[in-house]
Amino acid sequence: MSEQLISLTHKDFETDQEVRWCPGCGDYAILKSVRKTLAKIGRSPDEVVFVSGIGCAARFPYYVETYGFHSIHGRAPSLATGIKLANPDLDVWVVGGDGDFLAIGGNHLMHVLRRNVDLNLLLLNNAIYGLTKGQYSPTSTPGTRSPSTPGGSFDTPVNAAALALGAGGSFVARTADTLQDHLPEMLARAHAFKGAALVEILQNCIVYNDAPFGDLTSKKGRADNTVIVRHGEPMVFGTDRDKGLVYESDRGGMRVTGDISEASVHDETNWALAATLARLDDPALPTPLGVFYCAPRDDYTTVLDAHVPYAPLTRDDLQEVLYAGSWKF
Amino acid sequence: MPDGVVRTMTAKREPGPRTVVRFAGDSGDGMQILGAEFAKAVALEHHDLLTFPDFPAEIRAPAGSTFGVSAFQIQFGSDGVLTPGDEVDVLLAFNPAALKTNLYTLKQGGLIVVDEGAFSDRNLKRADYAANPLDDGSLDGYRVMPIDMTHLVAEAVAPTGVGKKQSGRAKNFWALGLCYWLFGGNRKPTIDWIETKFAKLPDVVASNVAALNAGHIYGEALELDAGDSALGSKGELHHGIFRTITGTEAMGLGLAAVAALSGQKLTYCSYPITPASALLHFLAGLNGRGITTFQAEDEIAAITAAIGASYAGALGISASSGPGIALKAEALGLAVAAELPLIVVDVQRSGPSTGMPTKPEQADLNLALYGRHGEAPLPILAPATPVECFGIMIEAARIAMTHMTPVIVLSDAYIANAAEPWELPNVDELPSIEPVFRTDPQGFEPFARDPETLARPWAKPGTPGLAHRLGGIERASGSGHISYDPDNHQQMSDLRAEKVQRVANDGLPHEIDSGMHEGDVLIIGWGSTYGAIEDAVSRVCRAGYAVGHLHLRQLWPLPPNLGAILKRFKEVVVAELNQGQLVRLIRSEFLVDAHAINQINGHPFKVSTIEAALLRLFEQRKAQFG
Numbered sequence: 016m017s018e019q020l021i022s023l024t025h026k027d028f029e030t031d032q033e034v035r036w037c038p039g040c041g042d043y044a045i046l047k048s049v050r051k052t053l054a055k056i057g058r059s060p061d062e063v064v065f066v067s068g069i070g071c072a073a074r075f076p077y078y079v080e081t082y083g084f085h086s087i088h089g090r091a092p093s094l095a096t097g098i099k100l101a102n103p104d105l106d107v108w109v110v111g112g113d114g115d116f117l118a119i120g121g122n123h124l125m126h127v128l129r130r131n132v133d134l135n136l137l138l139l140n141n142a143i144y145g146l147t148k149g150q151y152s153p154t155s156t157p158g159t160r161s162p163s164t165p166g167g168s169f170d171t172p173v174n175a176a177a178l179a180l181g182a183g184g185s186f187v188a189r190t191a192d193t194l195q196d197h198l199p200e201m202l203a204r205a206h207a208f209k210g211a212a213l214v215e216i217l218q219n220c221i222v223y224n225d226a227p228f229g230d231l232t233s234k235k236g237r238a239d240n241t242v243i244v245r246h247g248e249p250m251v252f253g254t255d256r257d258k259g260l261v262y263e264s265d266r267g268g269m270r271v272t273g274d275i276s277e278a279s280v281h282d283e284t285n286w287a288l289a290a291t292l293a294r295l296d297d298p299a300l301p302t303p304l305g306v307f308y309c310a311p312r313d314d315y316t317t318v319l320d321a322h323v324p325y326a327p328l329t330r331d332d333l334q335e336v337l338y339a340g341s342w343k344f
Numbered sequence: 345m346p347d348g349v350v351r352t353m354t355a356k357r358e359p360g361p362r363t364v365v366r367f368a369g370d371s372g373d374g375m376q377i378l379g380a381e382f383a384k385a386v387a388l389e390h391h392d393l394l395t396f397p398d399f400p401a402e403i404r405a406p407a408g409s410t411f412g413v414s415a416f417q418i419q420f421g422s423d424g425v426l427t428p429g430d431e432v433d434v435l436l437a438f439n440p441a442a443l444k445t446n447l448y449t450l451k452q453g454g455l456i457v458v459d460e461g462a463f464s465d466r467n468l469k470r471a472d473y474a475a476n477p478l479d480d481g482s483l484d485g486y487r488v489m490p491i492d493m494t495h496l497v498a499e500a501v502a503p504t505g506v507g508k509k510q511s512g513r514a515k516n517f518w519a520l521g522l523c524y525w526l527f528g529g530n531r532k533p534t535i536d537w538i539e540t541k542f543a544k545l546p547d548v549v550a551s552n553v554a555a556l557n558a559g560h561i562y563g564e565a566l567e568l569d570a571g572d573s574a575l576g577s578k579g580e581l582h583h584g585i586f587r588t589i590t591g592t593e594a595m596g597l598g599l600a601a602v603a604a605l606s607g608q609k610l611t612y613c614s615y616p617i618t619p620a621s622a623l624l625h626f627l628a629g630l631n632g633r634g635i636t637t638f639q640a641e642d643e644i645a646a647i648t649a650a651i652g653a654s655y656a657g658a659l660g661i662s663a664s665s666g667p668g669i670a671l672k673a674e675a676l677g678l679a680v681a682a683e684l685p686l687i688v689v690d691v692q693r694s695g696p697s698t699g700m701p702t703k704p705e706q707a708d709l710n711l712a713l714y715g716r717h718g719e720a721p722l723p724i725l726a727p728a729t730p731v732e733c734f735g736i737m738i739e740a741a742r743i744a745m746t747h748m749t750p751v752i753v754l755s756d757a758y759i760a761n762a763a764e765p766w767e768l769p770n771v772d773e774l775p776s777i778e779p780v781f782r783t784d785p786q787g788f789e790p791f792a793r794d795p796e797t798l799a800r801p802w803a804k805p806g807t808p809g810l811a812h813r814l815g816g817i818e819r820a821s822g823s824g825h826i827s828y829d830p831d832n833h834q835q836m837s838d839l840r841a842e843k844v845q846r847v848a849n850d851g852l853p854h855e856i857d858s859g860m861h862e863g864d865v866l867i868i869g870w871g872s873t874y875g876a877i878e879d880a881v882s883r884v885c886r887a888g889y890a891v892g893h894l895h896l897r898q899l900w901p902l903p904p905n906l907g908a909i910l911k912r913f914k915e916v917v918v919a920e921l922n923q924g925q926l927v928r929l930i931r932s933e934f935l936v937d938a939h940a941i942n943q944i945n946g947h948p949f950k951v952s953t954i955e956a957a958l959l960r961l962f963e964q965r966k967a968q969f970g
Binding site for chain 2: 030032059060061062064065066076077080081082083084085086087090093094095096097098099100101102104105122125126319323324325326327328329330333334336338339340341343344
């Protein structure tokens with residue numbers, strides 16, 4: 016199998032299937048970014064596999080011209096692990112929603128992250144269950160009115176990025192469906208990371224949960240409501256880029272400053288800083304986006320190979336194990 | 345199917361002399377090691393044998409407690425030992441609790457060898473004895489050989505300087521030495537084994553060997569004898585190369601054989617569960633040769649990882665027991681829908697729910713047949729003996745890869761743990777397995793089918809020009825694109841069912857195992873009831889009745905000649921360790937009034953139980969038909 020790079024465009028990754036998401040769904044933008052990123056990466060589509068569970072997000076594989084496996088709810092990460100065990104050289108992407116990855120699939124997500132299986136994990140978080148008609152999800156803000164919570168939900172939600180860091184994830188990033196340049200940048204960074212790379216993509220469901228993360232659509236909304244962090248750069252935001260975040264490590268929080276010279280510099284190798292960024296959900300503060308944490312370590316199949324390398328079992332080997340402890344009469 | 349891969353037996357003649365010995369002591373006291381070494385020694389004397397470890401789920405219960413007793417039973421004798429024995433001839437009881445919980449297995453007048461040094465007031469109390477059974481006459485119906493083993497072992501190991509704890513641990517080797525004297529057995533292989541296993545602990549080696557020799561010398565010096573139970577002579581000599589093997593080991597070796605004969609990587613993914621964990625350990629012991637092992641985070645991760653591996657071209661296998669198989673149901677349905685090769689092994693244990701984890705039962709056939717939502721048929725195989733586990737895994741892999749389907753193999757706690765001698769096959773004569781991977785992009789359709797088998801192509805990711813998407817949603821015949829078309833769903837459902845039916849076209853051949861080929865009564869069994877049914881049929885035939893035994897190794901699809909075989913008999917009876925599962929299948933598939941011989945107590949059938957049921961049936965027939 017070659018890792019030779021070839022020249023492709025995003026059109027090469029279109030399938031002949033009609034895309035069936037609702038008009039206005041954030042998934043269209045994500046799909047476009049994924050196709051663009053794959054083209055730029057230049058790996059042959061025959062060596063790329065998209066694996067998904069169940070949900071709107073999980074329809075992804077049908078729309079990308081690579082190998083694809085649309086499996087069962089929550090189990091895509093473990094299925095993808097099996098693919099990697101069989102053939103570590105394949106480029107494997109796992110796509111799912113907040114229900115798929117964090118409700119039924121939470122356990123499997125935890126284990127691929129701690130094992131650092133070399134997968135590109137795209138978590139399309141719209142804080143709702145779309146495909147099953149709008150029930151609240153593990154990431155829904157309390158008070159979410161839904162068919163199963165007509166009076167408003169009251170579960171404390173889980174924070175995907177924080178959970179991923181807690182599970183031992185070595186690459187955790189967040190972006191949003193409306194960010195046409197930032198999204199592909201995150202996808203490329205995730206792909207380049209050899210190990211379990213989780214990208215939480217804030218995504219809009221216009222039918223069941225419109226704008227749960229605030230206005231991320233307008234230019235001003237994006238500028239004021241989010242802060243894009245980059246390793247080695249000060250954390251600055253705002254339409255005029257006149258506001259900054261100051262990291263207060265002693266209390267594990269951030270504060271906003273109008274004096275950007277005191278804005279903290281992001282360090283994607285600093286776990287505590289990453290965790291603080293991940294957990295930030297104060298309405299008075301912008302939502303952090305970007306690569307929060309990137310700390311390379313050997314991926315699962317590399318470690319496996321170092322400990323228990325696979326070697327074909329020959330007939331002589333078979334003879335040896337079959338006849339162990341035998342005697343002749 | 346290569347000959348001899350599935351063992352068949354015809355046990356027509358009067359069986360030769362047999363002995364049944366049972367060891368019982370605290371779990372953690374080495375009963376299983378004692379039994380396994382004794383079995384090996386017995387095999388080396390040319391005897392046929394079958395073992396049955398009977399142990400509790402707990403790792404090490406409080407010493408002397410009745411619930412912590414672990415037992416090991418072995419029947420040995422000349423040719424054709426098929427069961428561990430209905431009744432025990434010689435019981436070795438290492439403490440009061442062991443005696444209390446195992447005395448019921450001993451025949452009237454049987455021999456009890458007991459460590460009287462362990463019959464302290466404290467141990468008697470723990471075992472709930474009001475008085476010492478060695479003194480109060482309650483054992484008058486048996487022959488009792490009280491030996492202060494605890495003391496004698498301590499004396500024997502004293503020169504080696506080991507402490508009291510290791511001295512206690514050497515007791516089972518002392519008893520083993522005595523058994524070699526009583527039943528005939530060569531100490532040397534056991535000494536070699538001790539020296540290898542405990543090579544890093546010379547004190548342990550010295551004390552165990554000292555104990556072994558002392559036990560033997562004790563028997564010799566006091567001229568102890570086991571009476572009728574000593575077989576006297578060696579068994580019949582069969583030339584060949586042999587080893588003893590448990591079902592677990594045979595399964596592991598069967599998978600190793602698939603890896604060797606196909607040259608392919610296998611991917612074994614499982615989650616620890618009694619009594620299937622031992623297979624994971626065995627395969628992990630291959631250290632990556634031929635098979636990658638993966639201990640997943642749960643049962644569902646295990647099977648989905650195996651499915652992912654199969655999808656990517658490295659046949660996936662996952663073994664578990666009842667509770668785990670139940671969890672795997674949805675994923676099995678996905679494998680059926682996606683038409684991927686997969687092997688799932690259910691080492692059945694008593695249920696429902698947690699049940700009795702170390703006790704055998706056969707109550708998961710319904711789960712294997714019906715345990716998926718929708719219509720999701722798949723082939724089901726069941727080995728009848730430990731040795732058959734080897735060939736059945738090869739057959740399961742062949743079916744899975746040739747017919748592009750998941751396969752369930754039903755074993756049980758008895759087969760997994762029982763040991764018997766095995767005349768080893770010649771590796772050079774084992775056939776190659778050649779899985780076919782699609783490479784030609786010309787005309788490729790992921791759900792186009794082979795005209796004979798109806799199998800779809802196995803197109804693994806990485807293959808140029810074959811990029812395609814598959815999944816659990818119903819898909820169009822041929823193209824494999826999502827389809828809700830009503831005619832298509834009907835057609836695909838029919839195709840999936842027919843594909844599984846066609847497995848019978850080149851499946852395992854079935855014919856009468858022993859007894860009459862036609863006659864009054866046909867008794868059908870599957871799985872570990874094989875030996876008990878064979879022996880019962882042998883007895884009943886010798887008594888002049890016309891009964892035949894058919895043992896199914898392929899439970900779905902049913903063998904194509906099964907209907908014809910049923911017609912050769914006036915009545916059909918099905919013996920199973922459940923409340924009636926195969927019998928219901930036979931009744932519904934063939935509209936025959938089959939009867940059931942059922943038992944569900946966590947123990948294998950006794951030969952006498954089946955024999956009595958058959959004789960009762962013949963009495964009823966006589967009363968009815970004259």
